[in-house]
Amino acid sequence: MPQHGKRYRANKEKLDSAKRYTIAEACEAVASIGTGKADESVECAARLGVNPRHADQMIRSSCSLPHGTGRKIRVIVFAKGERAVEATEAGADFVGAEDLVSKIQDDGWLDFDSAIATPDMMGLVGRLGRVLGPRNLMPNPKVGTVTMDVGKAVRELKAGRIEFRTEKTGIVHAPIGKVSFGAEKLQANLTTLLETLHRLKPATAKGKYFKSVTISSTMGPGVKLDTVDVNATVDV
16 A cells, blocks of 8 residues: 655644544645645535435535636637627637537547536537536536526636536535635635535435535645534534
């Protein structure tokens, strides 16, 4: 079994493995121990009390983080006419219709992070289901990427709107920023994500909703949150 590096082990020793941290404490800890040469991303993993095998308990949505993610997002848009112009003016990296479908389907081009489409284009975009679906790149109205307001969608994604969904085990993984953001901005982003997840709680979900929440930097150890503090923060 491979061992972690010296820096990882040193950072893990700074944490109390038996402790469950408040949101503020966890963000402070991640910001202070993520001291690698690169500006590491910070991610949240929340295990929810849902059963994704039931359609009414599958959570898939998006939210705009107040301080963005710190990543440069490459956005493509499937649109024609005025909507194509609108998308280009909003800063989309590539805009097209049949030509864009061909570029992806025939050339295997996937150099983008998110895809948006106008509703009238979905019949065409549907051909790419087998390519985009497994990569979570398929435009979807549930996360706001099938819309006539393509300009707004492009600007929101570029500004730091994130998409998330529950995995088979009921876990949601989502980025909440960079280590360089510092504790205060990470806390604001994390709180926004947790509040959004709380609002999306299915009516059929029973028992404890936030079973566990952990945040970590790319190369750092996980910091486990106190779910009592999480519930107290989001249940307003």
